[in-house]
Amino acid sequence: MQTDINVPGIPTEPERNRYWSRTERMNKKAIFLDLDGTLLTDEKKITEENRRAIDDALAAGHSVIIATGRPLSSAVLQAEALGLTGEGCYLITFNGGILYDMGNRSVLFKKTISRIDTAAVFEEANQRQIHIQTYEGDHVLVEKRCDDEDVRIYCSLIQIGYRTIDSIRNIKEEPVKLLAIDRRDRDRARAFRDWIVEHFRGTLDSYFSSGQFVEIVPAGMDKGYALRRMAERIGVPLSDTIAVGDEANDLQMIRAAGLGVAMANGTDRVKAAAGYITGRDNNHSGVAEVIRKFMPV
Numbered sequence: 001m002q003t004d005i006n007v008p009g010i011p012t013e014p015e016r017n018r019y020w021s022r023t024e025r026m027n028k029k030a031i032f033l034d035l036d037g038t039l040l041t042d043e044k045k046i047t048e049e050n051r052r053a054i055d056d057a058l059a060a061g062h063s064v065i066i067a068t069g070r071p072l073s074s075a076v077l078q079a080e081a082l083g084l085t086g087e088g089c090y091l092i093t094f095n096g097g098i099l100y101d102m103g104n105r106s107v108l109f110k111k112t113i114s115r116i117d118t119a120a121v122f123e124e125a126n127q128r129q130i131h132i133q134t135y136e137g138d139h140v141l142v143e144k145r146c147d148d149e150d151v152r153i154y155c156s157l158i159q160i161g162y163r164t165i166d167s168i169r170n171i172k173e174e175p176v177k178l179l180a181i182d183r184r185d186r187d188r189a190r191a192f193r194d195w196i197v198e199h200f201r202g203t204l205d206s207y208f209s210s211g212q213f214v215e216i217v218p219a220g221m222d223k224g225y226a227l228r229r230m231a232e233r234i235g236v237p238l239s240d241t242i243a244v245g246d247e248a249n250d251l252q253m254i255r256a257a258g259l260g261v262a263m264a265n266g267t268d269r270v271k272a273a274a275g276y277i278t279g280r281d282n283n284h285s286g287v288a289e290v291i292r293k294f295m296p297v
Contacts, residue, residue, distance in 0.1 A: 027240075027296055028061055028062055028063070028236060028240065029062045029063070029236065029240045029241070029242060029294075029295050029296075030062065030063040030064075030065060030230070030231060030234060030236040030240065030241050030242070031057065031062065031063070031064055031065070031241075031242045031243075031244065031290070031291065031295065032065045032067045032092070032223070032227050032230075032241065032242065032243040032244065032253055032257065033064065033065065033066055033067060033244050033287060034067055034068060034223075034244060034245035034246060034247070034250050034253075035066060035068040035070065035075075035078060036068070036070075036210070036247075037210075037245075037246040037247060037263065037265060037266075037282050038244055038245055038246050038250075038263050038282055038286070038287065039066070039082075039244075039282070039287050040078075040282065041282055041283045042282070042283055044157060046081075046082055047283075047284075047285045047288070049285035049288040050285050050287045050288045051082065051083075052288070053285075053287065053288035053291040053292060053297075054082070054084070054287075054291070055083070056291070056297040057291050057295050057297050058084075058086070058088055058089070059297070060295070060296060060297040061088075062088070062295055062297075063088045063089075063090065063234055063236065064084055064088065064089055064090075065089075065090040065091070065092060065227075065230060066078065066079055066084065066090075066091050066092065066093075067091075067092040067223045067226065067227065067243070067245075067250075067253055068091075068092065068093055068095075069093075069094065069095045069177075069209045069213070069215055069249055070093060070094075070158050071093060071094060071135045071140075071158070071160065071176075071177070072091070072093045072094070072098050072100060072107075073137070073138040073160050074158040074159060074160050075091045075093045075100070076091065076100070076102070077159055077160075079091060079102050084102060085102050085103070086102070086103055087103045088103070088234075089102040089103060090102060090108075090230060090234070092223060092226040092227070092230065094135075094176040094177040094217065094221075095177065095209070095215055095217050095221060095222055095223055095226075095249055096111075096217070096221045096222050096223050096224075096225050096226030097110065097111050097112070097176035097177050097217055097218065097221050098110050098111075098176055099226060099229065099230055099233075108230075108233065109229065110176065111176065111218045111221050112173075112174035112175060112176050112218065113174060113175050113176070113177070113178065113204065113216075113217070113218055114174060115169070115171065115174055117200060117203060117204060118134065118168055118171070118174070118175055118178060119168055119169050120199075121178055121196065121200075121204075121216060122143065122168045122178075124192070124195065124196075125180055125192065126143075126145060128188065128191075128192055130180050130181075130182050130188065130189065130192055131146050131148065131150040131151070131180060131181040131182065132146060132178060132179070132180050132181075133146060133151055133154075133162070133178070133179050133181070134168070134171070134175040134177065134178045134179070135175055135176065135177065136163075136171060136172065136173065136175065138160060138161070139160065139161050139162055139163045140154070140155055140160065140161070140162035140163070141162070141163055141164075141165055141168070141171065141175075142162060142163075142164055142165070143164065143165060143166070143167065143168060144164050144165075144166065147164045150181045150183065151181075154179075154181065176217075177215065177216065177217050178216035178217075179213060179214070179215060179216065180192055180193075180213075180214040180216065181212055181213055181214075182212055182214070183212045186211060186212075189208075189212065189214050192214060193206045193207070193208070193214045196214075196216055200219075201219075202219055203218075203219050204216055204217065204218065204219055205217050205218070205219050205220065205221065205222065207222075207248050207249055208247070208248045208249070209247055209248065209249040210247055215249055222249070222252040222253070223243070223245075223249065223250060223252055223253035223256075224251075224252025224253045224254075224255060224256035225252070225256075226253070227241060227243060227253045227256045227257060228256055237258070238256070238257065238258050239258040240258055241256075241257040241258045241259070242257055242258065242259045242260075242261060242290065242294055242295070243256065243257035243259070243260050243261065244261040244262075244263065244278075244286075244287060244290055245261075245262065245263065245266065245270060246262065246263040246265055246266035246267065246270060246282065247266070247267060247270065248267065248269060248270070250266075250270060251269065251270060251273055254270060254273050254274055255273055259275050259276060259294060260273060260274045260275050260276075261274055261275070261276045261277070261278065261290050262274035262276070262277045262278070263277075263278050263281060263282055263286050264277060264278045264279060264280060264281040264286060265281040265282055265283075265286075276290070276293075276294075278290060
């Protein structure tokens with residue numbers, strides 16, 4: 001017959017259980033993963049090594065959060081393809097404009113751009129002959145002028161469709177993000193971004209997410225803000241967060257996290273801001289390298 005005996009200085013079985021429960025909670029980490037150029041290969045696929053590492057992280061009780069500039073519908077499709085659909089799986093989409101719980105299929109947070117500001121940005125892009133688009137429901141929206149190669153290539157990459165409208169003034173709801181695309185002239189795209197920053201100071205922010213994509217979002221909306229908000233919601237201290245990215249729209253998230261990680265294929269600015277730079281790039285399971293090195297699985 002076994003009897004529990006309380007000996008001073010030696011924890012009882014229930015006390016040991018409570019201790020290990022606390023320890024497990026303290027060790028829980030949250031990893032925030034950019035998609036394009038980070039988790040996904042250049043062919044927009046995930047390596048088996050990355051997939052296994054993510055599965056192991058989830059099984060160990062950690063949270064895995066996709067943090068992307070993509071629209072919600074595209075991010076959901078990607079999360080489903082990766083199997084990131086259960087408890088502990090979340091999405092940051094539109095660079096922070098929407099936070100989404102994949103387990104409960106619910107929007108946790110949403111921030112939009114006014115119709116007036118949307119129309120003004122579209123008008124300026126039209127004058128500069130720069131492709132401009134936004135989003136509504138499961139579709140990209142473009143005016144007829146931008147029914148072009150740019151939107152077709154973009155939609156094929158993120159696996160959603162697009163619709164044309166006569167005027168952006170006819171949209172049914174305020175958009176979460178606008179996107180300008182200029183595949184031919186980086187200087188022209190930079191000048192457009194600078195115009196937005198100057199003319200909408202305090203209202204809109206703008207930054208590059210690749211060499212040709214100019215993101216236009218509500219002021220203060222970035223992946224860093226979203227990381228802090230998500231970490232608080234799921235009860236993970238910032239010191240236990242890891243952010244992995246490669247481009248300018250990942251900078252704020254990398255700076256906000258307990259550990260900011262730049263991919264080997266990342267830009268110089270991202271690498272300068274990071275606490276760790278992977279030895280492997282996005283085509284060779286750099287995310288798995290981070291999980292194995294920094295997350296107890």
